[in-house]
Amino acid sequence: MKLMDAHSLDQGQPAALPRQSVWMFSGQGSQYRGMGRELFLHEPVFRGWLERFDALARQDAGIALIDELYQVEPQQPFERLALTHPAIFAVEYALAQTLLAKGLRPDLLLGASLGDFTAAAVAGVLPADAIIGLLGRHARLVEARCEPGFMLAVFGPASLHQTLPALRSYSDLVGVNYDAHFVVAGHARELPHVEQALRAAGVLAFRLPVGFGFHSRNVAPVAAGWSELLAGQPPGSAPAIPWVSCATGGWSAPWAADFSPTSPRRPSSSPRRWPLAAACWAERRAGSIWVHPARWRTSPASCSLRNTRCCRPCPNSATSARCWRGS
Incomplete structure (x- = not known):
């Protein structure tokens, strides 16, 4: 496995990518304080997007996103949903925009849970500003209506x-x-x-370092309120980049009023199915790149597929290389 970090991105052309590549975005439980610190310090595109999202979070909910990421002691818990929802999205989206600015472009996008929002934004289905606002409101709904x-x-x-x-x-x-x-x-x-x-x-x-049981009976009380929020959004555009969702295990269409990757599943529906989603790109023999903050969690793709690489803001690539498996 080869790692692409802030240092390698700053050296000009990064390592050659597979003929086709999949950018994959993770969800809740992958966050930690300080994620993306080196990129924030050295990559203007990454920093610019984080500053933009920080301003939006301050205006929307009085949350100092950058301070929470980089000024609070790393040992402090980082599980409050009102912070972690926008933080995960902001870091993933800013990292994706940094890669795009370097001339890289994915052939496919894949989202898992909260990562579906990032995939939707990168695909151009809804503007990133609108999505981070939705995530903030979703977090407040869950914190207000759901028990731990x-x-x-x-x-x-x-x-x-x-x-x-x-x-x-x-x-x-x-x-x-x-x-x-x-x-x-x-x-x-x-x-x-x-x-x-x-x-x-x-x-x-x-x-997992989360305070709620996403996709389960635990978050059922927010289902109606979340549907109302989504129904108030303008119609989404068709994905400019093909997008696969773990919520459906298949190709995603434009934004729909019932798009709800962090809400409970209907009793008749299946849980998030990674293998089905992975099959959508495996048949194309596409390589995969994790574009997310996790520094230690084992990747489903790297445990089941070859030709998997990681591109994430990791402060300790040596440790990550020991904890992640891939080719």
Whole structure:
């Protein structure tokens, strides 16, 4: 795997990309304080977009986005939704614009959960300014109407959700990343039952750094309000760059009133399906590039596909190289 960071971007032409490339954007749980610091200091395009989003966040909600990212001690928790929603989007979008300014262009875009918003913005479906405003309002809805929740990454087959009664009763299956990795979510008060069942079964799991159980029953109270917010948006444009969503596992059309990558799934619908979405570019033999802030989380693509690279604001590429797998 080859890493592209602020230093390599500053040296002129970055490493040659695959004949076709996919830019992939992650969601909640990938954030950390200081993400993108070197890019903010040395890349004018990245800095310009973060300053723009900082001004919008201050005007919309009184949030000093840049201060929260780069002035607060890294050890301080970074889980408050009103901060992390816009921060993840801002860093991902600014990084994508930095790559575009360097002459790089993706053949496909892929979004997972909150990353679908970034993919939509990069594809030109809705303006970035409008999307970051929507994310701020979504965060306020969730914080006002939902009780604390959890998301748990589980290392095992998704069939465990059906075979372990406590898992089925106290959580929702909200994501299937690959054969041996899935995500469950629900109310925080029910987390002890879920963790106890997994420990008893000898299954490894870890908590994601989020305060709510996205895509689960935990965020059901915001569904109506979120639909109203989306319905008030102008019609979206057709994607200027092909865009694949993990919410559907397939190609995304222009923005719709029910587009809701962080809201609960309808009972009849499937959880986020990474393998189905990945198949849309695998058949084209396209390489993939993560364009997101995570510095340690294992990439589903790098665990299941070859020719995966990472392009993210990582403060410690040596550590990341040990924690990420790819070719």
